[in-house]
Amino acid sequence: xxxxxxxxxxxxxxxxxxxxxxxxxxxxxxxxxxxxxxxxxxxxxxxxxxxxxxxxxxxxxxxxxxxxxxxxxxxxxxxxxxxxxxxxxxxxxxxxxxxxxxxxxxxxxxxxxxxxxxxxxxxxxxxxxxxxxxxxxxxxxxxxxxxxxxxxxxxxxxxxxxxxxxxxxxxxxxxxxxxxxxxxxxxxxxxxxx
Amino acid sequence: xxxxxxxxxxxxxxxxxxxxxxxxxxxxxxxxxxxxxxxxxxxxxxxxxxxxxxxxxxxxxxxxxxxxxxxxxxxxxxxxxxxxxxxxxxxxxxxxxxxxxxxxxxxxxxxxxxxxxxxxxxxxxxxxxxxxxxxxxxxxxxxxxxxxxxxxxxxxxxxxxxxxxxxxxxxxxxxxxxxxxxxxxxxxxxxxxxxxxxxxxxxxxxxxxxxxxxxxxxxxxxxxxxxxxxxxx
Numbered sequence: 001x002x003x004x005x006x007x008x009x010x011x012x013x014x015x016x017x018x019x020x021x022x023x024x025x026x027x028x029x030x031x032x033x034x035x036x037x038x039x040x041x042x043x044x045x046x047x048x049x050x051x052x053x054x055x056x057x058x059x060x061x062x063x064x065x066x067x068x069x070x071x072x073x074x075x076x077x078x079x080x081x082x083x084x085x086x087x088x089x090x091x092x093x094x095x096x097x098x099x100x101x102x103x104x105x106x107x108x109x110x111x112x113x114x115x116x117x118x119x120x121x122x123x124x125x126x127x128x129x130x131x132x133x134x135x136x137x138x139x140x141x142x143x144x145x146x147x148x149x150x151x152x153x154x155x156x157x158x159x160x161x162x163x164x165x166x167x168x169x170x171x172x173x174x175x176x177x178x179x180x181x182x183x184x185x186x187x188x189x190x191x192x193x194x
Numbered sequence: 195x196x197x198x199x200x201x202x203x204x205x206x207x208x209x210x211x212x213x214x215x216x217x218x219x220x221x222x223x224x225x226x227x228x229x230x231x232x233x234x235x236x237x238x239x240x241x242x243x244x245x246x247x248x249x250x251x252x253x254x255x256x257x258x259x260x261x262x263x264x265x266x267x268x269x270x271x272x273x274x275x276x277x278x279x280x281x282x283x284x285x286x287x288x289x290x291x292x293x294x295x296x297x298x299x300x301x302x303x304x305x306x307x308x309x310x311x312x313x314x315x316x317x318x319x320x321x322x323x324x325x326x327x328x329x330x331x332x333x334x335x336x337x338x339x340x341x342x343x344x345x346x347x348x349x350x351x352x353x354x355x356x357x358x359x360x361x362x363x364x365x366x367x368x369x370x371x372x373x374x375x376x377x378x379x380x381x382x383x384x385x386x387x388x389x390x391x392x393x394x395x396x397x398x399x400x401x402x403x404x405x406x407x408x409x410x411x412x413x414x415x416x417x418x419x420x421x422x423x424x425x426x427x
Contacts, residue, residue: 051272
């Protein structure tokens, strides 16, 4: 079962084989979690979005026609879940996502304490991460999505192109534009930190 | 040399044609030949070299963010509903009834329409099959009708002969110099009186009267013909 390809697993899962679906989850859970985390920037929200993604996939497996890859299908569900989550959080209050990110940052600071580097280096690193995270979150969604897929999921340009259903050149130009915008935003802040 | 100058000029316009290659190079996705070409380009293009440096820093910062915030996080456990196969079946059922309502509705409509059409067709067939029997039943009636027609024609001929006799008598009267007491005038005036009276008549009487008038009119026509013939003579 572990060596079966995605298509076989999807067929078996659609026929009611729970083990096959568990294999699909095992294969893609980390990448989907990375995508959700990258987009939402918060562990709790990312966990919820990931959970919802797999439950939705599980319920709608019969709808999956096999025209696209299962990874692309899961990505699309995950992206939709992230957008829904973002909207919900916005409705609850503008700062809720930011607050959660700040909480997350506090947790990260705790992990820094274990680091043997000097306090100054830690502070610099911390500031750098905070700035880049803020800049990535401020990117238009289509640019942010490409950055997250590339940086958090380690996807190739070809994989991103197939997943999003856009030409390879568009993926590259989006990433180029995203990096340019990030550079511009980060240059407004003290560059020495970076 | 000329190419190098051109490249430098192009890059100074802040819109280098190597932008795509730059991104691919940054993420290590350039093939060997293209990579070498781009490295050569980097030596002459300050703009690309500058961008590459800045983008590398950003990549480093993002990777630090990932390592610091994400890598340490355990993958959450997915809790799926226990009754897996049941929910898959429910999903199939829901798909059938949630997404394909228009298709189902149109299919139902088609079935209903076809039933109506078939029902009508079978009725027509029944009528068609019952027709020969009725034709057989009606055949004697038709025959009797033809007989009555013949009878009528013979009766008509008799009437014409009688009328001829009458006209001959009248002709004789005209020949004597007396005013011809033509039945034509009297016959024409009679219906008027009858018509006035007919307003007060009962429906059955009315029908009888209409038949009588029709007959009289026919008679008039014949009489006219007779007079014409006499005139012709």
